[in-house]
Each structure stands twice: as C-alpha cells, then as structure tokens.
Amino acid sequence: MPTVLRVDGYRFFFYSLEGNEPAHIHIERDDGTAKFWLTPVDCADTIGFRAHELRRLRLMVIEHRLMFMEAWNEHFNA
Numbered sequence: 829m830p831t832v833l834r835v836d837g838y839r840f841f842f843y844s845l846e847g848n849e850p851a852h853i854h855i856e857r858d859d860g861t862a863k864f865w866l867t868p869v870d871c872a873d874t875i876g877f878r879a880h881e882l883r884r885l886r887l888m889v890i891e892h893r894l895m896f897m898e899a900w901n902e903h904f905n906a
Contacts, residue, residue: 832899847904853896855885864889
C-alpha cells in the first residue's frame with residue numbers, strides 16, 4: 829500500500845490491488861478513514877471524520893490531485 833503523501837498527521841495512500849477501480853486516494857488519521865475519487869474529486873466513503881475535516885480533506889485532495897494522479901498512473905501503469 830504505497831503512501832503518496834503525509835501532511836498534518838494525515839496519510840494519503842492507495843492499495844496495490846485496486847487498479848480496476850477509477851483513480852482514488854485513501855486517507856487515514858487516528859481512527860478516521862476516507863476514500864476520495866480523483867476525477868472529479870468527491871468523497872466515496874468515510875468513517876470517523878467529521879464534516880469540517882472532510883471539507884478540509886477535499887481541499888487537500890484538490891490541491892494535490894495531480895501528484896496523486898501521477899502516482900496512481902505510475903503504480904498501475906495507466
């Protein structure tokens with residue numbers, strides 16, 4: 829499970845066996861987890877994050893989306 833970015837205690841990563849799904853990024857911190865689609869940026873699933881954190885995470889995904897897409901494409905040879 830490659831970690832793409834760590835910032836402010838959040839870990840942004842993806843699972844190596846998920847190449848059959850559209851590009852997305854997983855985020856975890858403490859007991860919270862979330863999954864965001866990258867195109868368009870949208871929250872697919874979340875457990876343990878409050879609404880204000882999800883808004884912040886969405887902005888972080890938008891800010892780093894190109895880097896996440898490059899890492900996804902490199903890892904899955906897309």
